[in-house]
Amino acid sequence: MKLAYTIVRLIFGAWFTYAGIEYFLPNLQPFGTTAIAQQFTHALVDSGLMLIVKLMELAAGVLILANRAVLPAALAILPISVVIAFWNIVLDPAPPVGYAFGVVTPLFNLILLWPYRERLGTLLVWKPAQA
Template identity: 60%
Template sequence: MIGLNAQLRGTGAAFTAARIMFGGWFLFSGVEYFTPFDLQPLGNTPLAQEFTLTLIHSGLFAWIKVMEVVAALLILANRAVLPAALACVPLNIVIGYWNFVLDPGVVEYAFGVVTLLLNAILLWPWRQELMGLLRW
């Protein structure tokens, strides 16, 4: 069980900076999809473009963006940070895969590393409790 002490641990400078950067990044990324500005990168490789367009045309991408917005708002408000950060893990695995495998490049590698690192920092205060999820 995750106690109050574990919840209060996430108040350090690195955690706060990661929370604001990650939340802001996900909020922008999620909201931007629903604006007419069309800033969503499709990728530089045919495979990355096909993958992204398939998500968009299937309607799944809109749900992903809604998840990003909800998680970002919770993280920025410093409310339910643990469940919001946990909900971002599968999204970040796909984001990392897209950046490292489907559309590799220096900028893409940097984005992949930063998003995974920020998500890990958000989960770090609860690492002891989360280790229980790995027990058989």
């Protein structure tokens, strides 16, 4: 199980490190093949939000690759993983590869969070105990 976790951590970390870097290199950022995907991606770029997303991907990817601060990095990148899944499955579906990326991205993110599930469970307490 430890080997599988390490493999997922290395793949996910490398994947997000590359995704963060590709934005800063000319003509590498994918915009999608459908009109709605292109509009969505251009809106992210034009608003400046894409820069924040890519910096978060890069920072989280490097931290996860280095096996440092994996919990906060994996938590920070979880909403981006969900958006990536939505983009690949709904906005720019390209079966089977697009669907695979859409499913694998949040799945790998959740696998990285799995060892911390007991610590994360306290975040789900509706009414905290009195101090």
